[in-house]
Amino acid sequence: MEKIKEILNTQFHYNENIFISVKTIIIVVVAILIIGFLLNVFRKILTRKLPEEDKLKFVSIFSFVKWFIYVLVFLFTLNESGVQLTALFAASAALLIGIGLALQTLFQDIISGIFILMDQSAHVGDIIEIEGKIGRVEEIRLRTTRTLTADNKVLIIPNHLYLTNSLYNWTQNGSATRESVSVGVAYGSDVQLVKKLLLQAARENPKVIKYPEPAVLFTEFADSSLNFRLVFTLEDSFNARFPQSEIRFEIDRLFREHNIKIPFPQREIYVHQENK
Numbered sequence: 001m002e003k004i005k006e007i008l009n010t011q012f013h014y015n016e017n018i019f020i021s022v023k024t025i026i027i028v029v030v031a032i033l034i035i036g037f038l039l040n041v042f043r044k045i046l047t048r049k050l051p052e053e054d055k056l057k058f059v060s061i062f063s064f065v066k067w068f069i070y071v072l073v074f075l076f077t078l079n080e081s082g083v084q085l086t087a088l089f090a091a092s093a094a095l096l097i098g099i100g101l102a103l104q105t106l107f108q109d110i111i112s113g114i115f116i117l118m119d120q121s122a123h124v125g126d127i128i129e130i131e132g133k134i135g136r137v138e139e140i141r142l143r144t145t146r147t148l149t150a151d152n153k154v155l156i157i158p159n160h161l162y163l164t165n166s167l168y169n170w171t172q173n174g175s176a177t178r179e180s181v182s183v184g185v186a187y188g189s190d191v192q193l194v195k196k197l198l199l200q201a202a203r204e205n206p207k208v209i210k211y212p213e214p215a216v217l218f219t220e221f222a223d224s225s226l227n228f229r230l231v232f233t234l235e236d237s238f239n240a241r242f243p244q245s246e247i248r249f250e251i252d253r254l255f256r257e258h259n260i261k262i263p264f265p266q267r268e269i270y271v272h273q274e275n276k
């Protein structure tokens with residue numbers, strides 16, 4: 001028994017004023033484990049009757065609160081165990097400054113994650129686009145946002161990018177989004193027939209919803225083509241590339257059937273030879 005007490009009272013000294021014992025380390029670890037267990041029980045009780053969507057939001061916020069509580073418990077336990085925190089902070093001030101500078105991006109990510117949840121710019125389940133990357137939000141973590149792309153690849157986005165870049169939220173106003181397909185036809189084509197065929201291609205696709213109705217925009221008199229844009233609404237914008245591809249196949253078929261040409265850039269080259 002005396003041997004155990006001796007081991008528990010073993011102290012590790014940094015200087016005369018700063019030291020920590022084995023007993024203190026054990027107390028801190030046990031305290032954090034107990035708090036972690038209680039927090040998990042508390043989270044399960046609170047989320048037991050919540051809808052799945054609200055449950056995911058609560059878990060995201062709760063993860064931030066949990067780490068903050070861990071830090072408070074850690075400091076409080078050290079203080080109650082006799083560790084002189086004032087002397088510890090004073091002695092490690094230079095080290096803490098260096099660590100703070102090195103972890104600047106980490107703190108940016110953490111603060112940005114809190115802002116994301118506070119201003120409701122993104123929720124779990126939303127489809128977002130940032131820096132040209134598109135994914136469905138699966139989890140908002142302490143430092144990163146975990147998203148899933150249309151190719152079923154996991155995309156990890158550092159949270160600080162939300163503060164420094166424009167964020168496009170495709171589904172915040174609802175799951176239906178307006179998509180488009182662009183096409184050019186040769187000069188001299190019957191533009192009214194082109195419009196009719198484009199609308200037919202969209203309306204016959206089962207993934208295009210009927211309201212709002214598809215529309216055709218005559219966008220440009222280009223160098224070698226008359227350009228049109230077919231606009232339609234999809235319920236599943238995350239997989240928009242598949243119905244867009246189907247509509248392009250159908251447009252090509254209809255244009256061939258009605259002898260409407262899709263032009264390609266052409267250049268004429270004249271070779272001038274001087275008589276010698």
